[in-house]
Amino acid sequence: xxxxxTPEEEAFRDEVRAFVKEHxxxxxxxxxNFIGNWLKAVREKRWVGFNWPEExxxxxxxxxxxxILKEEMSKAGAPPxxxxxxxxxxxxxxxxEYGTEEQKKKFLPDILDSAYQWCTGYSEPGSGSDxxxxxxxxxxxxxxxxxxxxxxxxxxxxxxxxxxxLTRTDFExxxxxxxxxxxxxxxxxxxxxxxxxxxxxxxxxxAEVFFEDVRVPVENRLGEEGQGWGVTISALAHERSGIxxxxxxxxxxxxxxxxxxxxxxDGKPASEHPGIRARLAxxxxxxxxxxxxGQRFLTKQLKGEKLSSETSINxxxxxxxxxxxxxxxxxxxxxxxxxxxxxxxxxxxxxxxEGRWVNGALGWPAVVIGGGTPxxxxxxxxxxxxxxxxx
Amino acid sequence: xxxxxxxxxxVLKTVARRFIEEQTPMTAVREIMESPTGFDEKLWGAxxxxxxxxxxxxxxxxxxxxxxxxxVVLLEExxxxxLPSPLISTAVAAAAISEFGTDAQKKRYLPSxxxxxAIGTLALLEGNTSPGAESIGLEGKADGAGYRLSGTKRFVHxxxxxxxxxxxxxxxxxxxxxxxxxxxxxVTARGFATMDQTKRMGDVAFDNTRVAEDAILxxxxxxxxxxxxxxxxxxxxxxxxxxxxxxxxxxxxxAKDRIQFGRPIGQYQAVKHPLAEMxxxxxxxxxxxxxxxxxxxxxPASLPLAAARAKAYASEAFTxxxxxxxxxxxxxxxxxxxDIQLYLKRxxxxxxxxxxxxxxxxxxxxxxxx
Numbered sequence: 185x186x187x188x189x190t191p192e193e194e195a196f197r198d199e200v201r202a203f204v205k206e207h208x209x210x211x212x213x214x215x216x217n218f219i220g221n222w223l224k225a226v227r228e229k230r231w232v233g234f235n236w237p238e239e240x241x242x243x244x245x246x247x248x249x250x251x252i253l254k255e256e257m258s259k260a261g262a263p264p265x266x267x268x269x270x271x272x273x274x275x276x277x278x279x280x281e282y283g284t285e286e287q288k289k290k291f292l293p294d295i296l297d298s299a300y301q302w303c304t305g306y307s308e309p310g311s312g313s314d315x316x317x318x319x320x321x322x323x324x325x326x327x328x329x330x331x332x333x334x335x336x337x338x339x340x341x342x343x344x345x346x347x348x349x350l351t352r353t354d355f356e357x358x359x360x361x362x363x364x365x366x367x368x369x370x371x372x373x374x375x376x377x378x379x380x381x382x383x384x385x386x387x388x389x390x391a392e393v394f395f396e397d398v399r400v401p402v403e404n405r406l407g408e409e410g411q412g413w414g415v416t417i418s419a420l421a422h423e424r425s426g427i428x429x430x431x432x433x434x435x436x437x438x439x440x441x442x443x444x445x446x447x448x449x450d451g452k453p454a455s456e457h458p459g460i461r462a463r464l465a466x467x468x469x470x471x472x473x474x475x476x477x478g479q480r481f482l483t484k485q486l487k488g489e490k491l492s493s494e495t496s497i498n499x500x501x502x503x504x505x506x507x508x509x510x511x512x513x514x515x516x517x518x519x520x521x522x523x524x525x526x527x528x529x530x531x532x533x534x535x536x537x538e539g540r541w542v543n544g545a546l547g548w549p550a551v552v553i554g555g556g557t558p559x560x561x562x563x564x565x566x567x568x569x570x571x572x573x574x575x
Numbered sequence: 576x577x578x579x580x581x582x583x584x585x586v587l588k589t590v591a592r593r594f595i596e597e598q599t600p601m602t603a604v605r606e607i608m609e610s611p612t613g614f615d616e617k618l619w620g621a622x623x624x625x626x627x628x629x630x631x632x633x634x635x636x637x638x639x640x641x642x643x644x645x646x647v648v649l650l651e652e653x654x655x656x657x658l659p660s661p662l663i664s665t666a667v668a669a670a671a672i673s674e675f676g677t678d679a680q681k682k683r684y685l686p687s688x689x690x691x692x693a694i695g696t697l698a699l700l701e702g703n704t705s706p707g708a709e710s711i712g713l714e715g716k717a718d719g720a721g722y723r724l725s726g727t728k729r730f731v732h733x734x735x736x737x738x739x740x741x742x743x744x745x746x747x748x749x750x751x752x753x754x755x756x757x758x759x760x761x762v763t764a765r766g767f768a769t770m771d772q773t774k775r776m777g778d779v780a781f782d783n784t785r786v787a788e789d790a791i792l793x794x795x796x797x798x799x800x801x802x803x804x805x806x807x808x809x810x811x812x813x814x815x816x817x818x819x820x821x822x823x824x825x826x827x828x829x830a831k832d833r834i835q836f837g838r839p840i841g842q843y844q845a846v847k848h849p850l851a852e853m854x855x856x857x858x859x860x861x862x863x864x865x866x867x868x869x870x871x872x873x874x875p876a877s878l879p880l881a882a883a884r885a886k887a888y889a890s891e892a893f894t895x896x897x898x899x900x901x902x903x904x905x906x907x908x909x910x911x912x913x914d915i916q917l918y919l920k921r922x923x924x925x926x927x928x929x930x931x932x933x934x935x936x937x938x939x940x941x942x943x944x945x
Contacts, residue, residue, distance in 0.1 A: 186577045441945045455945045465939035469884040476862035483578040566847035573842045
């Protein structure tokens with residue numbers, strides 16, 4: 185057991201620290217093109233797609249260095265390494281694993297450059313947690329597939345150029361997982377229609393997407409016909425590894441502690457109320473538990489073993505914290521939390537913090553439900569790890 | 576970065592599990608716990624033959640010279656089997672003397688603690704208080720080159736069988752840690768029946784008992800006590816993790832075997848989900864535990880926060896698991912005959928031992944700067 189970094193890893197960490205210090209300095213932030221400069225600089229370092237193959241513009245780096253990079257970036261409150269979030273998080277990795285040479289050359293450099301956005305077409309009105317029941321139909325017609333059907337809860341659909349789409353190509357096959365095929369579809373193809381859905385926090389990040397006789401060239405199929413389920417599982421697994429999230433949680437927790445210290449509640453700082461202290465401390469212990477769980481998973485990966493269902497552990501903690509941290513902000517602020525905008529607190533209550541935490545309190549479902557609800561994660565643990573019989 | 580056990584630690588784990596399964600199956604545990612003292616001298620001797628009492632004592636003083644991660648590996652196993660013995664108490668006393676004792680004290684006490692001929696324990700609490708220096712009221716009256724103690728230490732683990740007490744007391748503004756032998760003049764120790772019969776506790780009364788200057792541990796007593804309490808919290812958490820894991824195993828097996836409404840109850844999500852939560856709680860407790868164990872020697876400055884997080888989280892986890900273990904069994908779960916109830920009792924013992932969840936979460940907050 186050894187939690188220390190090797191000298192090489194320490195040197196890399198110092199390099200990252202020096203880099204963020206320079207590129208996130210006050211002067212750097214004053215530049216009107218701050219984000220543009222930042223994206224260019226991290227791209228030049230080949231830190232975007234850190235572990236992607238070098239031949240397609242990735243960094244070719246190792247797992248441990250990748251974790252260090254993500255931790256240091258998050259600690260420094262750095263902006264993301266690109267704006268094509270889904271592209272970087274799971275479309276790219278899925279293309280690396282399943283894509284043809286042409287697809288890799290065509291898509292990976294654009295994703296690394298955040299040239300445009302990707303969205304994910306998995307869920308359908310009748311297929312949520314039971315994703316494999318999906319009905320969006322793709323029929324082969326010569327060198328094309330013809331797609332008809334509907335997707336829903338598609339985050340970012342309104343401003344995405346491409347969608348990674350799960351379709352059913354075989355309605356007869358007995359194992360329904362085997363009739364699914366993954367297609368990469370341009371959103372401006374004739375027959376694609378996007379209707380945004382407003383969420384309860386008032387924003388429209390997700391949408392319904394309709395497909396009517398949309399023609400997709402066969403060369404845009406990712407993986408073989410009928411292999412789409414495997415592509416999805418691999419993509420979701422990337423989403424579940426979770427290590428990068430922990431550093432973000434640490435900084436979120438830190439902000440909550442600061443909020444509690446500067447917010448007066450019943451005549452004293454909220455941070456002096458035992459109930460709030462206990463909840464903050466419990467959240468702290470869970471976040472640290474997640475960090476250490478992540479290091480156990482990482483140890484497995486470094487030994488060359490594949491991660492499987494155990495990553496659902498952190499997914500469950502993450503779901504709890506998404507709700508808990510938002511609610512803690514409410515409890516700290518009391519009634520001042522109810523204003524959806526800052527009133528600059530004429531009475532001294534809330535003040536600059538008013539309205540800032542609404543998204544925290546109402547934005548959690550995206551984290552809790554996206555990528556598998558908590559109860560689905562519990563099923564995964566119970567059936568795949570504890571060996572309990574399937575329903 | 577390596578969050579795994581060494582080959583030697585894997586061997587220690589395997590040997591310990593086999594020994595406990597063979598020597599103290601639950602029938603034997605029940606025999607020991609129902610005996611008047613709850614202590615089995617033969618078992619204690621066999622454990623000493625395996626070097627368990629002296630695991631963290633250095634080789635020069637008759638121990639195996641291993642570290643806290645090794646001890647935690649062992650304690651996970653003793654916790655798993657609900658092994659009734661004063662092992663944690665003795666290990667904590669040995670750690671106190673190893674880290675803060677004078678050469679003469681080490682020579683006098685460590686070999687006998689390591690070979691099992693002595694049983695040590697920390698005699699700290701005096702009432703319903705949290706385990707810290709601030710709650711100590713016992714005042715040592717100066718007596719030449721030493722002190723005299725009059726008063727009672729309560730809820731002392733393994734008080735009835737211990738031969739050596741590590742006794743924190745006040746001397747003016749300072750905290751001192753005295754080493755008091757059970758047969759010293761004016762010492763009366765009495766064990767009580769406890770809710771968890773596998774974990775005995777009792778009161779130790781001192782009546783003008785002399786603690787010579789050379790029987791006081793060296794250095795700042797407050798700092799030493801804080802460190803000893805962190806180590807004790809880690810030791811207890813280790814037994815908790817082992818016990819929680821076994822609780823889940825027993826309950827999981829039952830959920831697979833028990834048929835209701837024509838199918839195994841483990842097929843229902845209402846049963847599956849709490850079992851999955853138990854797994855999440857156990858694995859997360861274990862991660863926090865092993866990091867704390869690693870900190871004890873590799874990063875001592877991080878130990879207080881790491882130990883507080885581990886004991887706090889595990890205390891809440893074991894409380895839930897103890898209850899769910901019974902509930903998922905239904906009526907059979909709270910029969911005396913069925914073993915799962917013994918794990919519930921262990922969870923009740925573990926909750927306040929060396930600080931409950933409230934206490935340790937309050938520490939997490941203070942140590943975190945809020």
